[in-house]
Amino acid sequence: MLIGAVADDITGATDLCLMLSRSGLKTRQVIGLPGPQMDLSGADAVVVALKSRTIPAADAVEMSLQAAKALRAAGAQRLMFKYCSTFDSTDEGNIGPVTEALMEFTGATLTIACPAFPATGRTVYKGHLFVGDRLLSESPLKDHPLTPMRDPDLVRVLGRQTALKVGSIDVTTIRQGEAALRKALEAARAAGTRIVVTDTIDESDLMTLGAACAEMPLITGGSGIGLGLAAALRDQSDAHSAPDRMPAPEGRCAILAGSCSVATRGQIAAAQAAGLPSRALDVEALTEGRQSADEIADWAIAQPADSTPLIYSSADPAQLSKIQSRLGRDASGALVEDTLAAVAERLRDAGFTRMLIAGGETSGAVTTALGVRLLDIGPEIDPGVPWTMSLSGPRLALALKSGNFGAEDFFLKAWDLLEPEAEHV
Ligand SMILES: Nc1ncnc2c1ncn2[C@@H]1O[C@H](COP(=O)(O)OP(=O)(O)O)[C@@H](O)[C@H]1O
Ligand SMILES: O=C(O)[C@@H](O)C(=O)COP(=O)(O)O
Numbered sequence: 001m002l003i004g005a006v007a008d009d010i011t012g013a014t015d016l017c018l019m020l021s022r023s024g025l026k027t028r029q030v031i032g033l034p035g036p037q038m039d040l041s042g043a044d045a046v047v048v049a050l051k052s053r054t055i056p057a058a059d060a061v062e063m064s065l066q067a068a069k070a071l072r073a074a075g076a077q078r079l080m081f082k083y084c085s086t087f088d089s090t091d092e093g094n095i096g097p098v099t100e101a102l103m104e105f106t107g108a109t110l111t112i113a114c115p116a117f118p119a120t121g122r123t124v125y126k127g128h129l130f131v132g133d134r135l136l137s138e139s140p141l142k143d144h145p146l147t148p149m150r151d152p153d154l155v156r157v158l159g160r161q162t163a164l165k166v167g168s169i170d171v172t173t174i175r176q177g178e179a180a181l182r183k184a185l186e187a188a189r190a191a192g193t194r195i196v197v198t199d200t201i202d203e204s205d206l207m208t209l210g211a212a213c214a215e216m217p218l219i220t221g222g223s224g225i226g227l228g229l230a231a232a233l234r235d236q237s238d239a240h241s242a243p244d245r246m247p248a249p250e251g252r253c254a255i256l257a258g259s260c261s262v263a264t265r266g267q268i269a270a271a272q273a274a275g276l277p278s279r280a281l282d283v284e285a286l287t288e289g290r291q292s293a294d295e296i297a298d299w300a301i302a303q304p305a306d307s308t309p310l311i312y313s314s315a316d317p318a319q320l321s322k323i324q325s326r327l328g329r330d331a332s333g334a335l336v337e338d339t340l341a342a343v344a345e346r347l348r349d350a351g352f353t354r355m356l357i358a359g360g361e362t363s364g365a366v367t368t369a370l371g372v373r374l375l376d377i378g379p380e381i382d383p384g385v386p387w388t389m390s391l392s393g394p395r396l397a398l399a400l401k402s403g404n405f406g407a408e409d410f411f412l413k414a415w416d417l418l419e420p421e422a423e424h425v
Pocket of ligand 1: 145146258259260261283313314315320323324332333334335336337358359360361362363401402403404
């Protein structure tokens, strides 16, 4: 296994899997810690998807170490810690503490922090993270329900999360090529720096970074650095070609959206405008017992069998802050996740076999409830989001979409990449 990765959320893991698969590595995604009986043989890359982005730092560290040990035991030659391209975290963690723990576990004396994902507009310049044309702190991520990001300076952000010395290497050095970058990394190490935030403007920077850092025992970052790493390691694997369509079991389709991101809210509006039947989850009604998961599931099941019901909790920042100040951030988030997970279970039992889930935390809650543990990676729907097929538990085609990813017509066009299983030879 050329790369064993620990991802702090499930859509992040799927995003990395897609990058590695498209780059020619045979890739599998494990949801939660892999059990001893799980067969990971033959994979060039395995990404373990945790749900550790927003849990207490000590728990995230413990869980990540267990995942790292399991990957090592399965033969991983190097480890990667995958977090969000928008560095989603709080001052309490979890990127800093998990990085520290994995450095100690792998014996790494230096690692990089490379969140950039240029294909989705996440770039880093002079250590500052941009989302599209705006600094992170001026992007919609400043209003994320669980991890509002209000400081774009990653050296400063990470510095608040770890006692290790954090430095940076800017794009000018990276553009001087692999040898100059290696020299800069060695100089950083000699100066006592343990984590280097790396600039990235476009994919050529990721290639240089991948080439210079591939032999590090631990790499940290977003899916973008997966591109550079895979390019540096591809020669060591058998050629694998990523599929452009995916056979999926016969059955009904549904969309469950728990992300409050601008992108997901736009996708919901586009789906509604196109006539998809939709039902909003009402947090207040749920707490007062006026709405329930069963009733929402009954509504979806009662829709025409050839329609794609859309169930969503997504709220804009003003609505969200009202809900959170009344019920608390964690309690309201957990209520929404539990409800969507319970709805998904009912839909699975009613013959829904193709589901699109929007939101990282949401996808974690839903897949856990569905009993899905291992995923094969299918075709790319949009950058960062592939179709996946469950290889354990119920046979389901699942698209796990990071809240912020995908074009406006994502909920409409994703289904076109699925084909009946019988047509697949
Ligand atoms: N209406 C709502 N009120 C309170 N919390 C909500 C609401 N809708 C969604 N949430 C919570 O917001 C969080 C969104 O996170 P996530 O699913 O990871 O989306 P994203 O991918 O956009 O980060 C989840 O914990 C979800 O339960
Ligand atoms: O790196 C990214 O942006 C994604 O892979 C990711 O981690 C997204 O997380 P969510 O927005 O919570 O889905």
